[in-house]
Amino acid sequence: MANTGLARDLEQALGQLLLRRNRSALYDAALEGAPPGVDRQTYPVLSGLARLGPQSAARLADEIGIDRSGASRYADRLESAGLLKRGPDPTDGRATLLALTPKGRTAVAGLRTALTRHLAGLIADWPDGQAQALIDGIRLLVDKPSD
Numbered sequence: 001m002a003n004t005g006l007a008r009d010l011e012q013a014l015g016q017l018l019l020r021r022n023r024s025a026l027y028d029a030a031l032e033g034a035p036p037g038v039d040r041q042t043y044p045v046l047s048g049l050a051r052l053g054p055q056s057a058a059r060l061a062d063e064i065g066i067d068r069s070g071a072s073r074y075a076d077r078l079e080s081a082g083l084l085k086r087g088p089d090p091t092d093g094r095a096t097l098l099a100l101t102p103k104g105r106t107a108v109a110g111l112r113t114a115l116t117r118h119l120a121g122l123i124a125d126w127p128d129g130q131a132q133a134l135i136d137g138i139r140l141l142v143d144k145p146s147d
Helices: 004-018 020-031 043-052 057-064 068-080 102-123 130-143
Strands: 084-089 092-100
Touching (some): 004 020, 043 057, 043 068, 043 092, 043 102, 068 084
8 A cells, every 4th residue: 555645645746746837838849949830739639649649639638638619729829830631530420530641740749859958958957766766656647547
């Protein structure tokens, strides 16, 4: 059984990480030099598609934590910028899937490089093993099957 004090500290630390201002700071770091059409609102849609693959707007919205109309609106902007495309869902003739274009995949690669550079700067002075311990802990936390 996990130590209740540690679990409380983890809850508080995760709460801090998930605050909009902290997410925004990470987004801002990733968005330096972002292509037209990619901003704080559209970044989660682009990033979500990169992680999840082609998705319906409803499923993507659910996965990234925004409403469906927002996902569709942001997808429109990304489609106008040539970063994503809409296509038929092969498993449901009534549904449409959102998918990254080659230009979108290139944009995601650049955004991830910028974010990686920013994170490298944040952890540069951490004690040996500390960053790896954080990574390992996050993986244990998110990879645990829900009951």
